Amino acid sequence: xxxxxxxxxxxxxxxxxxxxxxxxxxxxxxxxxxxxxxxxxxxxxxxxxxxxxxxxxxxxxxxxxxxxxxxxxxxxxxxxxxxxxxxxxxxxxxxxxxxxxxxxxxxxxxxxxxxxxxxxxxxxxxxxxxxxxxxxxxxxxxxxxxxxxxxxxxxxxxxxxxxxxxxxxxxxxxxxxxxxxxxxxxxxxxxxxxxxxxxxxxxxxxxxxxxxxxxxxxxxxxxxxxxxxxxxxxxxxxxxxxxxxxxxxxxxxxxxxxxxxxxxxxxxxxxxxxxxxxxxxxxxxxxxxxxxxxxxxxxxxxx
Amino acid sequence: xxxxxxxxxxxxxxxxxxxxxxxxxxxxxxxxxxxxxxxxxxxxxxxxxxxxxxxxxxxxxxxxxxxxxxxxxxxxxxxxxxxxxxxxxxxxxxxxxxxxxxxxxxxxxxxxxxxxxxxxxxxxxxxxxxxxxxxxxxxxxxxxxxxxxxxxxxxxxxxxxxxxxxxxxxxxxxxxxxxxxxxxxxxxxxxxxxxxxxxxxxxxxxxxxxxxxxxxxxxxxxxxxxxxxxxxxxxxxxxxxxxxxxxxxxxxxxxxxxxxxxxxxxxxxxxxxxxxxxxxxxxxxxxxxxxxxxxxxxxxxxxx
Amino acid sequence: xxxxxxxxxxxxxxxxxxxxxxxxxxxxxxxxxxxxxxxxxxxxxxxxxxxxxxxxxxxxxxxxxxxxxxxxxxxxxxxxxxxxxxxxxxxxxxxxxxxxxxxxxxxxxxxxxxxxxxxxxxxxxxxxxxxxxxxxxxxxxxxxxxxxxxxxxxxxxxxxxxxxxxxxxxxxxxxxxxxxxxxxxxxxxxxxxxxxxxxxxxxxxxxxxxxxxxxxxxxxxxxxxxxxxxxxxxxxxxxxxxxxxxxxxxxxxxxxxxxxxxxxxxxxxxxxxxxxxxxxxxxxxxxxxxxxxxxxxxxxxxxxxxxxxxxxxxxxxxxx
Numbered sequence: 001x002x003x004x005x006x007x008x009x010x011x012x013x014x015x016x017x018x019x020x021x022x023x024x025x026x027x028x029x030x031x032x033x034x035x036x037x038x039x040x041x042x043x044x045x046x047x048x049x050x051x052x053x054x055x056x057x058x059x060x061x062x063x064x065x066x067x068x069x070x071x072x073x074x075x076x077x078x079x080x081x082x083x084x085x086x087x088x089x090x091x092x093x094x095x096x097x098x099x100x101x102x103x104x105x106x107x108x109x110x111x112x113x114x115x116x117x118x119x120x121x122x123x124x125x126x127x128x129x130x131x132x133x134x135x136x137x138x139x140x141x142x143x144x145x146x147x148x149x150x151x152x153x154x155x156x157x158x159x160x161x162x163x164x165x166x167x168x169x170x171x172x173x174x175x176x177x178x179x180x181x182x183x184x185x186x187x188x189x190x191x192x193x194x195x196x197x198x199x200x201x202x203x204x205x206x207x208x209x210x211x212x213x214x215x216x217x218x219x220x221x222x223x224x225x226x227x228x229x230x231x232x233x234x235x236x237x238x239x240x241x242x243x244x245x246x247x248x249x250x251x252x253x254x255x256x257x258x259x260x261x262x263x264x265x266x267x268x269x270x271x272x273x274x275x276x277x278x279x280x281x282x283x284x285x286x287x288x289x290x291x292x293x294x295x296x297x298x299x300x301x302x303x
Numbered sequence: 304x305x306x307x308x309x310x311x312x313x314x315x316x317x318x319x320x321x322x323x324x325x326x327x328x329x330x331x332x333x334x335x336x337x338x339x340x341x342x343x344x345x346x347x348x349x350x351x352x353x354x355x356x357x358x359x360x361x362x363x364x365x366x367x368x369x370x371x372x373x374x375x376x377x378x379x380x381x382x383x384x385x386x387x388x389x390x391x392x393x394x395x396x397x398x399x400x401x402x403x404x405x406x407x408x409x410x411x412x413x414x415x416x417x418x419x420x421x422x423x424x425x426x427x428x429x430x431x432x433x434x435x436x437x438x439x440x441x442x443x444x445x446x447x448x449x450x451x452x453x454x455x456x457x458x459x460x461x462x463x464x465x466x467x468x469x470x471x472x473x474x475x476x477x478x479x480x481x482x483x484x485x486x487x488x489x490x491x492x493x494x495x496x497x498x499x500x501x502x503x504x505x506x507x508x509x510x511x512x513x514x515x516x517x518x519x520x521x522x523x524x525x526x527x528x529x530x531x532x533x534x535x536x537x538x539x540x541x542x543x544x545x546x547x548x549x550x551x552x553x554x555x556x557x558x559x560x561x562x563x564x565x566x567x568x569x570x571x572x573x574x575x576x577x578x579x580x581x582x583x584x585x586x587x588x589x590x591x592x593x594x595x596x597x598x599x600x601x602x603x604x605x606x607x
Numbered sequence: 608x609x610x611x612x613x614x615x616x617x618x619x620x621x622x623x624x625x626x627x628x629x630x631x632x633x634x635x636x637x638x639x640x641x642x643x644x645x646x647x648x649x650x651x652x653x654x655x656x657x658x659x660x661x662x663x664x665x666x667x668x669x670x671x672x673x674x675x676x677x678x679x680x681x682x683x684x685x686x687x688x689x690x691x692x693x694x695x696x697x698x699x700x701x702x703x704x705x706x707x708x709x710x711x712x713x714x715x716x717x718x719x720x721x722x723x724x725x726x727x728x729x730x731x732x733x734x735x736x737x738x739x740x741x742x743x744x745x746x747x748x749x750x751x752x753x754x755x756x757x758x759x760x761x762x763x764x765x766x767x768x769x770x771x772x773x774x775x776x777x778x779x780x781x782x783x784x785x786x787x788x789x790x791x792x793x794x795x796x797x798x799x800x801x802x803x804x805x806x807x808x809x810x811x812x813x814x815x816x817x818x819x820x821x822x823x824x825x826x827x828x829x830x831x832x833x834x835x836x837x838x839x840x841x842x843x844x845x846x847x848x849x850x851x852x853x854x855x856x857x858x859x860x861x862x863x864x865x866x867x868x869x870x871x872x873x874x875x876x877x878x879x880x881x882x883x884x885x886x887x888x889x890x891x892x893x894x895x896x897x898x899x900x901x902x903x904x905x906x907x908x909x910x911x912x913x914x915x916x917x918x919x920x921x922x923x924x925x926x927x
Contacts, residue, residue: 191401194360195411195463198392200385200418213405345790346761455881456651485650486818487878490862494877497870511790514821518864518875541866555791557822558865559848563795 028217031295038295041288044280052101055094063087063095063248074269081269084260092248093273099249100231100281103165107230110169112223115176120207122177123184133177141174149233153242161244164237168230176222183218187211217296221289228285235278250274304505305334305357305391305474310366312352312529326352328529329366329591332522334505336473339496341508341516341537344526345552350509352529354478357507358393359384370474389419392467396479398459402451408459409447411466419470435465439495457488464495475499478509493519513556517541525549528604531592535599545579546601578603612812613639613662613779618674620661630885631657633836634674636911637919639779639812644805646823646844647816649833652882658833659781659816661685663701679778696727700777700810702768704784716759717752720771734774741770741809745800762793766800773809780810784817794822802826821863824848829917832856835882835893838911842918852914852925855894892922900924 032038061067066086074081080089122133149167153159187193188211196206212219237243238251239258257263257271312327327349334340342350355361357368359375367374370391378387395401402408412432420428433443439461446458454462460480467475477496481489496519500506510516516523516537523540525533525548533546544550550573554566580593580601592600618635621628632654639645649655661669662676662685671686678698684690695701711719720738724731739749745766756764765785773780782801786794804810817823823830824844831841832855840853851857858878868875880897883889891906892898898905904923911921 191395191397192403194358194393194395195401195466196414197360198358198388199411199414200381200388201414202381210403214403345792457881486820487650487859487862488881489877490864490875491877493864494870494874497874513791514864514866514868517866518868519870537869552791553866555795556866557791557795557819557825559821559824559860559863560865563799563825 028295035291035295037287038291041284041286041291044284045288048097048277048281048284049101051094052097056091056098059088059091059094061088061091063091067091071265071267073267080273081267083256083270084262084265084267089253089269089273092253093250093277095248096250096253096274097277099161099244099247100234100251100278102161103168103234103249104227104231104281106162106165107168107172107234108223108227110166111173111176111226111230112219114169115173115222116180116212116219118173118177119180120184120212123181124188124203124207124211126185130181134181137174137177137181140171141178143171145171146233146236149237150240150242153237157245159243159245161247161249164234164244165230168233172226172229172233176226179222180215180219183215184211187214217292221292221296224285224289224292228282228289231278231285232282250277304336304371305507306367306369307332307353307357308367308369310353310356310368311364312349312356312361313364326529327356327363330526330529330531331592332524332531332534334474334507336505337500337503338522339500339506339508339520340522340524341510341520342524342526343510343513343516345511347528348526349529350511350526351478353526354393354476354507354509357476358391359387385418389470390472391474391476392470392472393476393478394460394463394467394480397483398456398463399451401463402459404451406450408449408451408454408462411462412469415466415469431469432465435468436462438468439465440491441465455488457484457492460484460492461495464492464499468499472504474505474507476507476509479511481515482510482512513541513553514558522598525552530604531600531602532604533599533601534592535595539596539599545576545595545599546603547576547578550576578605610641611638612641612643612679614677615662616675616677618658618661618676619672620657620665621670621672622657622668623670624668624886627886628670630888631669631836632661633885633888635833635838636674637831637838637841639814641811642805643829644802644813644815644827645841646820646827646830647814647833648818648820648823648830650818650882652835652885653833654836655816655833656783657836659701659783659814662779662814663695663699663781664688664691696772696777697775698777699779699781700772700775701781701783702765702772702785704787712756714755715752716754716756716767719756720752720767723771724774729775738770738774741774742767744803744807745770746796760793761789762797765789765793765797769797769800769804773804776809778811780804780813782813782815785815786817786822787819795825798822798826820848820860821865832859835888836885837893838919838921839894840918840920841911842915842920846918852918853920853922854898854900854924 064087067088068078068082068086070082070086071084072078072082078088078090080093082088118133118137122130148171152167156163193206193210196210234243234249235251238249239255241255243249243252243255251274253274254271262270308331310327310330311325314324314326316322316324330353332340342353344350352361356363362376367376369375370387375387378384403410416423416428436443436446441458441461446454446462451459481492484492493515496506496508508516508520520537523535523537524531525540527548533540533544533549540549541553544553550570554570557563558566578601579595580590580603581587583593583595588603588605590603592602594600615638616636618632620632621630635658647655647658657669660666661671662683665686676683676685683694683699721731724734742749742751747763747766751759751763751767759767786797789797801813801815805813815823815827820830824847827844829841830844830847832839832847832853834855840847840851840856847856848860851860862875862877864875878897883893883896889895890908892909895901895905909921909923911919914920914925
């Protein structure tokens with residue numbers, strides 16, 4: 001490498017733009033608390049999460065219990081009104097939020113875990129292992145995931161939220177694997193990886209302690225995207241009637257609202273809250289992701 | 304101590320690995336304790352590939368690399384690899400890339416401690432680290448706890464040498480370690496290698512810079528396209544280069560007190576010459592190393 | 608006395624950063640005669656690359672603080688990107704270090720050159736014969752235009768860029784570390800080809816930026832050595848190599864190993880210490896902390912003065 005490249009590095013170091021370590025995290029925090037996209041996105045997601053976590057504690061009856069008058073508009077004892085069967089929409093909404101976050105967490109978590117294990121292994125090991133894993137990844141990638149989900153969901157008699165999350169996770173990992181593999185490949189050629197090998201480190205430690213921390217921001221953003229993606233897929237499945245057979249979720253609420261003609265009946269309070277909830281969660285997650293990108297990526301920062 | 308015999312490395316390239324790329328072809332040389340051997344070559348000569356093979360970061364396609372009598376390809380399993388690395392260590396060209404940018408620079412020492420010296424007490428280890436840092440001419444207070452970007456290239460490169468010294472190494476592979484350093488500091492790192500050699504270390508010094516190879520090494524191995532073109536005591540190889548390629552290379556090196564024109568004139572006067580190995584009985588243009596004198600051999604591959 | 612082609616007066620360029628200004632170039636004055644090849648040498652952080660960039664294309668973080676640059680009697684608007692456009696390529700041209708690696712690998716060389724030339728508002732067909740002639744001069748045939756960048760070696764790419772950037776006979780050519788990434792044999796042919804361009808009149812004068820003193824004195828008429836954002840010494844190549852006056856130049860030269868010098872024979876010594884940080888550089892001579900000759904007066908900044916005809920140095924210990 002050349003002298004002027006060193007100068008560039010020195011200048012970078014001096015400006016701290018792509019500096020590292022303590023300085024980097026301090027800089028990241030500096031930009032994070034000043035990024036409106038990140039703050040707004042995270043704020044909305046956290047507020048909804050809190051609602052989903054705390055809300056159910058104040059509701060005495062199960063969300064699907066027939067407690068009130070039928071088709072009552074918002075007001076009175078029912079802040080979001082009731083369904084045409086007399087179920088409390090607010091109760092369904094807060095329990096549904098809980099389920100929706102759970103699906104996102106399980107689906108996104110499984111996809112991230114599988115994708116990272118496959119990606120790290122393929123990228124670091126290389127050779128035959130890489131080729132086999134790559135083949136599997138590509139096969140799963142071209143499977144029409146939604147169709148598989150529909151068929152699997154249709155076959156299973158009793159379906160729960162956990163099962164739905166697992167299915168979503170097991171079909172949405174391939175692109176994570178590919179991206180992680182590509183990053184691992186490029187990081188594995190860096191000299192510090194060779195140095196760790198010459199320090200007698202085992203392969204898994206090199207991957208998790210040397211390589212992974214260098215892409216932590218990227219992995220975090222990937223998880224956020226997977227989280228949002230899983231929620232959307234779950235909502236889609238619920239909406240077409242392949243959601244959990246028991247329980248409640250935002251997608252199921254929309255499903256029953258449409259099935260029992262809430263749209264034509266003018267019962268907007270039945271379908272607007274779940275629709276808005278899903279849109280708000282997924283939309284905020286994406287906005288948050290854009291914000292995170294700006295925070296982590298020095299080139300996108302506005303000075 | 305280190306013996307390479309007919310070492311080759313071939314890569315499969317192209318679609319379905321159809322083509323072969325011969326990075327290193329039948330290279331022999333040895334490194335003795337207390338000796339600096341420089342591998343000198345232009346890009347594509349295979350010099351770094353040889354260094355990586357010696358460090359077991361890639362495997363040889365054929366031939367044997369023996370360290371203290373044992374073929375290093377036979378070192379299977381994690382424990383034996385680890386044992387090998389406690390004897391042989393390397394330092395690379397780009398000091399910035401050798402440090403994980405998100406951790407403090409002295410983490411390279413912690414890795415060594417975690418793997419090799421887990422039982423050593425904190426205070427004792429600290430003393431060893433400070434001792435190694437002093438050996439390489441660094442002030443511990445100035446470098447410990449700093450992040451890589453807060454240190455200069457020269458300081459980082461010395462940290463890496465200090466790291467190697469924490470282990471009881473017998474052999475150091477130094478791959479272009481000073482080509483990224485500034486002129487005013489590179490000579491100090493070079494002198495440090497000289498001091499290590501005086502302590503009995505064998506050093507494999509890989510460089511593209513003939514003047515550096517000449518300054519530090521006892522034996523020079525000139526490589527071209529993966530093959531040994533000339534090998535011999537540095538004094539012989541540089542003052543009386545035998546192979547036309549070595550002569551041309553030497554004439555192209557920019558020198559402070561000799562202009563290229565003067566070097567050309569000298570070359571013209573002495574003549575680029577024929578390969579003396581061909582005259583001494585090798586097959587013209589395609590012979591392996593032929594001994595010209597004690598410790599001076601030329602190989603010729605112009606026909607191939 | 609030859610005509611002055613480039614005249615730089617007290618040029619200072621800082622990098623703007625979150626933590627304040629990095630004073631990368633802090634008061635540089637020199638001039639370049641017609642036909643002069645000046646080697647600009649220095650270590651990392653010496654400001655040589657900043658100086659080279661300032662003369663043709665400042666990046667967004669660079670700010671001119673003071674000073675002026677005159678080329679052939681016209682002031683160069685160095686900190687005005689738009690006003691610089693008519694000068695670039697026509698009057699001042701740059702060969703960057705990794706010229707070809709920045710270009711589109713999916714385009715053939717010929718197409719790339721054609722598009723580039725047209726984008727500068729020049730008729731390609733008019734310059735085509737001259738392009739071929741010059742490619743031939745540097746040892747490339749016309750077929751090179753039908754190839755992709757990946758098919759060329761580093762030296763060939765460098766020569767294509769050399770021809771391209773001097774096609775309009777610019778007054779000043781800036782070669783920024785053009786030989787650093789090349790092998791010694793290629794290095795030599797590229798450096799000699801550049802000197803040949805000057806001899807043929809393709810360029811009037813040239814600044815050859817490098818960290819390699821042994822290389823630059825082979826082709827340069829004069830050498831300017833920079834240290835920590837300021838010039839330390841400028842003189843004819845021969846004088847700089849054989850009879851340097853500035854202590855930094857002397858120590859730098861004595862630390863360079865040469866073919867023929869060995870560790871066991873003559874142990875060379877480096878310069879202890881490090882260059883000062885340029886975020887908040889010390890007052891006075893910036894080499895003071897590493898200089899064995901430093902004395903009280905060095906707390907004042909030494910002027911860059913002519914100590915002998917054609918020999919400038921910035922050191923209180925160097926008497927005129």
